[in-house]
Amino acid sequence: MHKQQIIESLTQQLKQxxxxxxxxxxxxxxxxxxxxxxxxxLADAMAGEMLDFGNNVFGVALNLEEDxxxxxxxxxxxxxxxxxxxxxxxxxxxxPVGEQIxxxxxxxxxxxxxxxxxxxxEKFYPIEKIAPRVITRQGVNTPLQTGVKAIDAMIxxxxxxxxxxxxxxxxxxxxxxxDTIINQKGADVIxxxxxxxxxxxxTVRIVAELTARGAMEYTTVVAAGAxxxxxxxxxxxxxxxxxxxxxxxxxxxxxVVYDDLSKHAVAYREVALLLRxxxxxxAYPGDIFYLHSRLLExxxxxNKNYGGGxxxxxPIIETQAGDISAYIPTNVISxxxxxxxxxxxxxxxxxxxxxxxxLSVSRVGSSAxxxxxxxxxxxxxxxxAQYRELAAFAQFGSDLDEAxxxxxxxGARLTEVLKQGQYEPVPVTIQVLMLYAAVNGHxxxxxxxxxQPFLADLAEYAATQGQRTLSNIxxxxxxxADGERELIALIASYKQTVDYLVxxxxxxx
Amino acid sequence: xxxxxxxxxxxxxxxxxxSAPAARQQVIENFVRLLHELHIVxxxxxxxxxxxxxxNEAEGIEPVTVETASALSATEQAEIAGQxxxxxxxxxxxxxxxxxxxxxxxxxxxxxxxxxxxxxARLRQLRQLA
Numbered sequence: 001m002h003k004q005q006i007i008e009s010l011t012q013q014l015k016q017x018x019x020x021x022x023x024x025x026x027x028x029x030x031x032x033x034x035x036x037x038x039x040x041x042l043a044d045a046m047a048g049e050m051l052d053f054g055n056n057v058f059g060v061a062l063n064l065e066e067d068x069x070x071x072x073x074x075x076x077x078x079x080x081x082x083x084x085x086x087x088x089x090x091x092x093x094x095x096p097v098g099e100q101i102x103x104x105x106x107x108x109x110x111x112x113x114x115x116x117x118x119x120x121x122e123k124f125y126p127i128e129k130i131a132p133r134v135i136t137r138q139g140v141n142t143p144l145q146t147g148v149k150a151i152d153a154m155i156x157x158x159x160x161x162x163x164x165x166x167x168x169x170x171x172x173x174x175x176x177x178x179d180t181i182i183n184q185k186g187a188d189v190i191x192x193x194x195x196x197x198x199x200x201x202x203t204v205r206i207v208a209e210l211t212a213r214g215a216m217e218y219t220t221v222v223a224a225g226a227x228x229x230x231x232x233x234x235x236x237x238x239x240x241x242x243x244x245x246x247x248x249x250x251x252x253x254x255x256v257v258y259d260d261l262s263k264h265a266v267a268y269r270e271v272a273l274l275l276r277x278x279x280x281x282x283a284y285p286g287d288i289f290y291l292h293s294r295l296l297e298x299x300x301x302x303n304k305n306y307g308g309g310x311x312x313x314x315p316i317i318e319t320q321a322g323d324i325s326a327y328i329p330t331n332v333i334s335x336x337x338x339x340x341x342x343x344x345x346x347x348x349x350x351x352x353x354x355x356x357x358x359l360s361v362s363r364v365g366s367s368a369x370x371x372x373x374x375x376x377x378x379x380x381x382x383x384x385a386q387y388r389e390l391a392a393f394a395q396f397g398s399d400l401d402e403a404x405x406x407x408x409x410x411g412a413r414l415t416e417v418l419k420q421g422q423y424e425p426v427p428v429t430i431q432v433l434m435l436y437a438a439v440n441g442h443x444x445x446x447x448x449x450x451x452q453p454f455l456a457d458l459a460e461y462a463a464t465q466g467q468r469t470l471s472n473i474x475x476x477x478x479x480x481a482d483g484e485r486e487l488i489a490l491i492a493s494y495k496q497t498v499d500y501l502v503x504x505x506x507x508x509x
Numbered sequence: 510x511x512x513x514x515x516x517x518x519x520x521x522x523x524x525x526x527x528s529a530p531a532a533r534q535q536v537i538e539n540f541v542r543l544l545h546e547l548h549i550v551x552x553x554x555x556x557x558x559x560x561x562x563x564x565n566e567a568e569g570i571e572p573v574t575v576e577t578a579s580a581l582s583a584t585e586q587a588e589i590a591g592q593x594x595x596x597x598x599x600x601x602x603x604x605x606x607x608x609x610x611x612x613x614x615x616x617x618x619x620x621x622x623x624x625x626x627x628x629x630a631r632l633r634q635l636r637q638l639a
Contacts, residue, residue, distance in 0.1 A: 021624060021626035022625045022630060023623070023624050024622070025621045025622055026622075026623050042621055043620070043621055044621070
């Protein structure tokens with residue numbers, strides 16, 4: 001490039017540059033503290049409008065009162081001083097959306113925090129958006145395979161559903177959703193994991209795990225750590241939802257995990273109390289229900305005319321000592337389409353995932369299951385329910401009749417079948433095979449402690465010897481008489497290779 | 510119900526507007542006595558400020574601050590006031606402020622609005638562009 005050229009282009013640029021007189025609306029900060037600011041002036045600011053505090057510090061107007069505005073400050077509020085000027089921007093808070101955010105770790109404002117460089121997207125979505133209306137929606141009809149046998153069989157989750165995961169601390173809530181994300185590999189689902197108030201170390205561990213299993217190729221992590229200001233914790237799930245909505249509008253399937261909404265509620269309570277909104281039950285503000293319902297209403301399954309995309313929401317709630325009747329748990333239970341209960345008692349008994357199959361429900365139900373799974377799962381639910389009843393009863397007496405003994409025998413095996421290690425999602429066809437074997441009594445002659453290795457080896461055996469049978473089930477998504485015969489043959493031929501089966505006469509004795 | 514300073518200022522304005530010019534002194538005296546009785550003399554400053562806002566609003570007066578690098582002449586001031594009066598459709602009350610930081614041009618401020626045509630603002634814009 002020549003000197004002359006440079007000078008020419010420079011003069012050209014300078015000619016085009018026109019500095020006009022700027023007209024701005026300004027206000028003055030008259031109170032600041034703990035992440036909030038009160039501002040006088042700015043009479044025409046909108047609710048939820050972004051405010052510019054200067055020095056790259058932004059805020060959001062939340063309270064519009066007669067003489068002042070209450071705003072939350074995003075980022076470093078120590079840089080904002082009393083008397084400093086605030087400009088209105090005329091824009092609602094937005095986050096960057098697009099393909100570029102996939103595989104990245106972002107803060108709730110869409111700024112990368114993973115050190116992999118900046119993101120330059122063309123599009124921005126407002127973090128608060130009205131949920132898709134009735135005419136744009138359609139019923140949930142496609143399953144979202146979690147890879148967890150107990151969930152896919154008994155509490156199926158459909159694409160576009162909102163399923164709550166609730167339990168005490170250390171019961172495997174996060175492990176469950178991470179397994180679900182890992183299982184979406186090759187399923188054409190974009191995942192967004194929103195960490196709200198989680199320890200940064202935990203977030204790093206999750207990202208490392210997702211990366212190691214190749215799940216970051218389709219996952220975005222939105223992280224607002226435990227030390228982040230309450231304003232950012234409050235925005236995080238809305239930001240994650242907005243990022244997901246972009247892909248939904250592209251006709252894709254999206255899974256958004258909010259981990260967890262109890263901390264979100266606490267952050268919102270902090271913001272609301274600082275803004276002097278009146279406290280209600282448990283000091284939460286009156287609109288805490290509306291806050292969560294408008295977030296979760298944005299989960300939807302759009303119909304064909306609107307692109308056919310979907311956004312599945314998996315909110316997590318942490319209970320204290322199993323108290324599901326506290327304020328926030330009951331609120332979110334009533335908003336979602338079902339819940340998965342995790343119990344620490346079951347966890348310590350070694351039943352992992354520690355899902356209480358009696359209290360967990362999915363209100364969308366079996367419409368989100370493939371036919372083959374429906375066939376085996378219906379019997380499973382019934383047998384498990386009977387087993388639970390009898391198991392509690394049988395603890396007191398040893399003299400049991402034959403039918404009861406059989407039922408308990410079967411139930412113990414079913415419980416074993418539903419156990420599953422972490423990071424071990426099972427493909428749906430293998431799930432059908434395992435559950436078919438269990439509910440049809442093919443495991444009755446396998447000792448309880450051998451059920452798990454038996455199933456693991458059976459899966460391996462089926463992958464080599466029964467490939468055709470499995471791919472048939474996968475293609476037809478149904479289990480017809482032929483398929484059933486093939487499964488029975490497969491299980492029988494595998495059984496010949498193991499030596500720990502209990503003989504039927506021993507069984508009777 | 511507790512009265513706000515705004516409401517008190519508004520009441521004073523209404524009382525003064527309805528009374529004859531000769532009686533105004535009396536009205537103000539009565540008003541001060543009322544403040545005393547209500548134990549809100551300490552809020553007098555705020556009430557006066559609210560009264561000014563109330564008066565300006567009712568009479569269609571817009572207080573405008575004009576900031577320049579060097580002092581404006583009387584004709585320049587009148588020109589600015591006239592221009593603003595026709596665009597805002599209000600009587601203009603001009604306050605002059607000299608701040609050499611602007612380098613050149615002028616900055617107008619009324620209500621929440623700032624109209625910035627100073628060299629300093631242009632330089633700031635140029636810096637953002639780079």
